[in-house]
Amino acid sequence: xxxxxxxxxxxxxxxxxxxxxxxxxxxxxxxxxxxxxxxxxxxxxxxxxxxxxxxxxxxxxxxxxxxxxxxxxxxxxxxxxxxxxxxxxxxxxxxxxxxxxxxxxxxxxxxxxxxxxxxxxxxxxxxxxxxxxxxxxxxxxxxxx
Amino acid sequence: xxxxxxxxxxxxxxxxxxxxxxxxxxxxxxxxxxxxxxxxxxxxxxxxxxxxxxxxxxxxxxxxxxxxxxxxxxxxxxxxxxxxxxxxxxxxxxxxxxxxxxxxxxxxxxxxxxxxxxxxxxxxxxxxxxxxxxxxxxxxxxxxxxxxxxxxxxxxxxxxxxxxxxxxxxxxxxxxxxxxxxxxxxxxxxxxxxxxxxxxxxxxxxxxxxxxxxxxxxxxxxxxxxxxxxxxxxxxxxxxxxxxxxxxxxxxxxxxxxxxxxxxxxxxxxxxxxxxxxxxxxxxxxxxxxxxxxxxxxxxxxxxxxxxxxxxxxxxxxxxxxxxxxxxxxxxxxxxxxxxxxxxxxxxxxxxxxxxxxxxxxxxxxxxxxxxxxxxxxxxxxxxxxxxxxxxxxxxxxxxxxxxxxxxxxxxxxxxxxxxxxxxxxxxxxxxxxxxxxxxxxxxxxxxxxxxxxxxxxxxxxxxxxxxxxxxxxxxxxxxxxxxxxxxxxxxxxxxx
Numbered sequence: 001x002x003x004x005x006x007x008x009x010x011x012x013x014x015x016x017x018x019x020x021x022x023x024x025x026x027x028x029x030x031x032x033x034x035x036x037x038x039x040x041x042x043x044x045x046x047x048x049x050x051x052x053x054x055x056x057x058x059x060x061x062x063x064x065x066x067x068x069x070x071x072x073x074x075x076x077x078x079x080x081x082x083x084x085x086x087x088x089x090x091x092x093x094x095x096x097x098x099x100x101x102x103x104x105x106x107x108x109x110x111x112x113x114x115x116x117x118x119x120x121x122x123x124x125x126x127x128x129x130x131x132x133x134x135x136x137x138x139x140x141x142x143x144x145x
Numbered sequence: 146x147x148x149x150x151x152x153x154x155x156x157x158x159x160x161x162x163x164x165x166x167x168x169x170x171x172x173x174x175x176x177x178x179x180x181x182x183x184x185x186x187x188x189x190x191x192x193x194x195x196x197x198x199x200x201x202x203x204x205x206x207x208x209x210x211x212x213x214x215x216x217x218x219x220x221x222x223x224x225x226x227x228x229x230x231x232x233x234x235x236x237x238x239x240x241x242x243x244x245x246x247x248x249x250x251x252x253x254x255x256x257x258x259x260x261x262x263x264x265x266x267x268x269x270x271x272x273x274x275x276x277x278x279x280x281x282x283x284x285x286x287x288x289x290x291x292x293x294x295x296x297x298x299x300x301x302x303x304x305x306x307x308x309x310x311x312x313x314x315x316x317x318x319x320x321x322x323x324x325x326x327x328x329x330x331x332x333x334x335x336x337x338x339x340x341x342x343x344x345x346x347x348x349x350x351x352x353x354x355x356x357x358x359x360x361x362x363x364x365x366x367x368x369x370x371x372x373x374x375x376x377x378x379x380x381x382x383x384x385x386x387x388x389x390x391x392x393x394x395x396x397x398x399x400x401x402x403x404x405x406x407x408x409x410x411x412x413x414x415x416x417x418x419x420x421x422x423x424x425x426x427x428x429x430x431x432x433x434x435x436x437x438x439x440x441x442x443x444x445x446x447x448x449x450x451x452x453x454x455x456x457x458x459x460x461x462x463x464x465x466x467x468x469x470x471x472x473x474x475x476x477x478x479x480x481x482x483x484x485x486x487x488x489x490x491x492x493x494x495x496x497x498x499x500x501x502x503x504x505x506x507x508x509x510x511x512x513x514x515x516x517x518x519x520x521x522x523x524x525x526x527x528x529x530x531x532x533x534x535x536x537x538x539x540x541x542x543x544x545x546x547x548x549x550x551x552x553x554x555x556x557x558x559x560x561x562x563x564x565x566x567x568x569x570x571x572x573x574x575x576x577x578x579x580x581x582x583x584x585x586x587x588x589x590x591x592x593x594x595x596x597x598x599x600x601x602x603x604x605x606x607x608x609x610x611x612x613x614x615x616x617x618x619x620x621x622x623x624x625x626x627x628x629x630x631x632x633x634x635x636x637x638x639x640x641x642x
Contacts, residue, residue, distance in 0.1 A: 016435060019417030024369075024398050045417070058419040059400035061369045073370075077331030078516055079552045081566070082479035083507065107403060107520075107570070109370050110334040111157050112552065113192040113477065113484025123372055125160035 004029055005037060009044045019045055019055055023062055032063045068102040070141050073119040076105040079112035083128075088116045091131045095138060147180040148226050151199040151206070153256065154185030155341050156373045157334070162213055163196035169217035170198070179226055187342015189256030190486025191243055194235065202228040208238040243502060248464065249488045250472045251449045252335070255342035261380050263388060266345040272388075274451030278353040286357035287313055290450065292458035294470030299325055299406070299443030300518065300547035301621075302469075302536045305450075308440060311430035312358040315438040320360035322351050323415070323434055323441040326367040326374070327399050327406040330519025332550030335474040336444035338486060340367070340374035343448070344381035350447035352392040353454055354440055363394040364434070366411050369401055403520075403574040407620045408441045410576055421576045422620045443548070445474060466492035469535040479516075479552035480506045489534075496530040499553060510555040514563075514637065518547025520570050521625035523632035524554075524563065543632065545625070560637035565593040567629040575622060582623025585614045589630065596641055604641065607634070 008025045012018040022041060026033050033056050042049045056062045074089045089105065096103045111117035114127035118134070126137060152158075152167045167183055174181040188195060197210035198220075207228035209220060216233060223231040238244060249255075259265045266272065278286050291306030312320060324347065328336040340347060351363045367375050378396045402420045405411045409423035412434050433439025449471065453461045461471045469491035475498055477484045482504035499505070499512060506512050514524045523544035525532065532542055539546045554563075568589030575582045592607045611627035618624040634641060 017415050017417035020397065020400060020414065024400070051418075054419050055417070059402050061399075061401035078520060078563070078566070079332045079478040079550075081563075082552055082554045082558070106370060106401075107574075108329060108331045108333075109156070110328065110337040111160050112332045112334055112479065112550070113481070114157055114160060114195075115479070117160060119370070122369075125156055127157065127160035 001030070001034065001036065002040070005040050019047070019052070020059075023056060027062060032066050035064055068100040070100075071102045071104065071121055072096070073104050073106035073109070073122070075107070075109050075111070075115060075117045075119075077108040077112075079108070080115035080117055083115040085116035088118075088129060088131060088134060092134060095135065101138070101141065147182040149182050149184060149201040150226070151184050151186045151201075153188045153196060154260070154373070155188035155195075155256075156337060156371070157192055158188050158195040158197070159373065161192075161195045161211065165214040166196045166198065166212050166217065169214040173217055173221050174226070177221060179221075181226060184259045186258065187255040187260055187338060188486075189238060189244065190252070190338060191238070191241070191483070192485045193483050197235070197238070198225075199238065200225055200228055205237060206239075208235040209233045210235055243483065243485070243487075246502075247488050248472055248490055250452055250461070250464070251346075251445055252339060252343075252474050252486060252488045253452075254346065255338055255486075258343065260342050260344055260377055261384055263345060263384050266343070270455065271345055271451070272349065274454035275349050275352055277454045278356045283313055283357050283359060286353065286454070289458045290357070290453060293453045293461040294458075294465070294468070295446065295449055295453065295461065296469070296536070297443060298445035298449070298473065298548065300330075300545070302546070305442060305446050308430055308442070309354065309357050311428065312360075312438045312440050315431055317438050319362070319435075319437045320358055321434045321437055321439040322354045322358070322360050322363035323412065323439055324351055324363065324365040324447055325406065325408060325411055325441055325443050326365050326371075327411060328371070328444070328548070329368060329403040329406045330521075330548050330550050332478040332516065332552035333476050333519060333548045334478075335476055335486060335549065337371055337374050339444055339448050340371070341377045344377050345385065346448045346451060347378075347444055348381060348385060348389060348394060350450040351394060352389045353450050354442070354447060355392045358438070358440055360440065361391050361393065363392065364397050364415055365394060366397045366399055366405070366415055368399045402576075403570075404576045404620075404622050407622060409620075411441065412439065419576075421578050422622070424619065445548075464490035466490075466533065466535050467537055469537065473534070473546070473549045475534070475549045475551060477503050477551050477553075480508055480512075480555045481553045482507050491535045492533060494531050494533055495525065495551070498534070498551060499530060503553065506553060506555040508555045508557075510557065512553050513556040513558055514554045514560060514633075516552045516554070516563075516629065517550070518545040518628075519550050520567060521545070521621055521628055522547050522550075523628040524560065524636065525632070526636040529636075543628070545628065560633040560640040561593065561597050564630045564633040564641075565590060565597070567626055567633075568593060571622060571626040579617070579619040579623060581614045581617035582619070582626070585610055585618075585623060586626060589614075589626070593630075601642070604634070
């Protein structure tokens with residue numbers, strides 16, 4: 001981890017206000033920001049550990065525990081609600097109770113005309129997701145393991 | 146010569162399977178030895194037709210949609226690469242009423258050009274605004290933007306030119322241009338579409354702003370939920386080379402805090418801190434990013450600037466009504482049949498957008514409530530659908546236009562539940578600095594829960610709480626959450642029985 005952090009730190013040394021970019025890079029590589037990284041980040045940026053901890057916990061995007069094998073974001077904002085996202089979110093929660101997939105709500109993916117929308121692994125998007133379509137996508141993810 | 150085929154790379158098109166269509170078209174063409182060039186353009190914003198494939202034939206574009214990868218073999222069979230007839234053929238999409246009735250200014254190139262080709266951008270009129278700006282004194286650029294009547298498109302509608310003038314008149318060795326691309330409002334996606342479909346336009350707008358106020362550094366703060374927009378901006382910056390001269394732009398990825406769309410919280414976030422709202426004054430125009438004078442504008446505001454410079458302030462100002470000048474790219478979303486992007490001058494009615502463009506609800510049931518302006522915007526009942534889309538007309542009925550997002554709900558909606566959601570969302574996203582927002586939102590959820598359980602006597606308490614939040618909160622997060630709550634309560638009291 002230390003060499004990973006050092007590589008990331010050196011990339012951002014000239015950047016003003018580098019904390020968020022550093023946290024993004026760490027999460028991109030490790031999948032989360034480990035607690036052990038906090039004092040090292042604090043030292044690098046001449047901040048207190050409390051300040052770094054405060055930033056990590058303030059933003060919904062950063063996680064300090066490892067996620068599952070896949071991450072699914074279900075949009076729970078108004079435009080998707082208007083198209084039945086609540087039922088989809090409930091279905092997703094029930095379906096993913098067991099297994100190694102992290103389910104998180106997201107408040108808008110900008111796909112408001114084609115909801116309900118979901119995002120898989122923070123990149124792949126799916127629109128007009130019915131419960132059947134959701135199940136098919138999950139089976140596909142399972143097959144990929 | 147190869148045949149150019151446009152297949153949108155826009156997020157919404159991708160979500161509907163455009164990537165699969167692009168792969169199918171490319172591989173089939175290769176197999177059939179047809180020389181094609183696939184361009185991943187932005188979306189034209191007719192989302193019920195996405196993925197919409199357009200083929201260039203004899204200087205004409207023939208559209209097909211909505212295309213799935215399963216349709217690709219039959220499209221080839223029908224010689225779609227020559228514009229051949231097919232059940233999915235839409236002909237010249239620009240001739241469709243949905244598009245020709247619009248007046249696209251800011252979004253004119255989105256869906257038309259190759260987003261990552263600077264030469265294509267320039268061939269479609271891009272770059273002219275920057276060329277004009279280079280010939281003008283900073284004060285003249287600012288005056289043009291003031292004369293255009295452009296107001297902040299992020300939602301607050303503050304006159305853009307006045308903001309710039311404050312920054313221009315504030316002496317400092319370092320000034321910044323910050324683009325607010327933290328488009329968190331549900332029902333809005335115009336920023337995303339522009340960044341994905343015409344990123345050079347935003348870069349040009351920022352460079353012009355830099356010339357206007359004397360700044361050589363810009364930041365684009367983009368929400369982390371928009372990975373494809375971030376990739377498009379990075380690619381455009383790469384392709385721009387030294388086109389922007391000394392003006393340097395850095396893309397900053399946000400981290401999922403809605404309140405960072407508030408300008409001072411956004412600045413804190415770029416500085417590497419928690420996105421906590423700052424007290425004003427001082428205004429960011431005086432003391433903004435890293436304590437320096439800063440222009441902070443929304444994507445659409447900045448992207449409107451190149452055209453204003455290129456065409457002159459009058460052309461823009463002559464569009465619109467009252468004090469709302471120019472156009473607004475409205476976004477029609479939620480339970481709507483023909484959802485999409487509709488850029489029109491201010492002045493048409495909400496009803497026209499909902500029915501003439503939108504075709505009513507997607508579910509086929511009557512529309513009951515429409516939320517305009519995001520999670521902090523009011524719900525409008527059918528009786529207010531004739532309200533003119535204009536900042537002042539909306540303010541007069543206790544609503545806001547905001548960033549132009551329109552979310553439609555059919556008659557299955559429970560408005561007390563929507564009011565509860567508004568409070569819940571505020572509780573979830575409050576930065577926590579001021580008490581009315583931090584505590585008020587949680588108490589709001591509790592009070593609405595009691596009302597929904599039959600305690601109608603609690604309604605005055607809810608109104609009191611909204612009053613405190615409206616007048617006592619530090620920023621719009623707390624002070625505007627009462628808009629959806631009170632509008633739901635006032636227009637749909639039967640749901641609070």
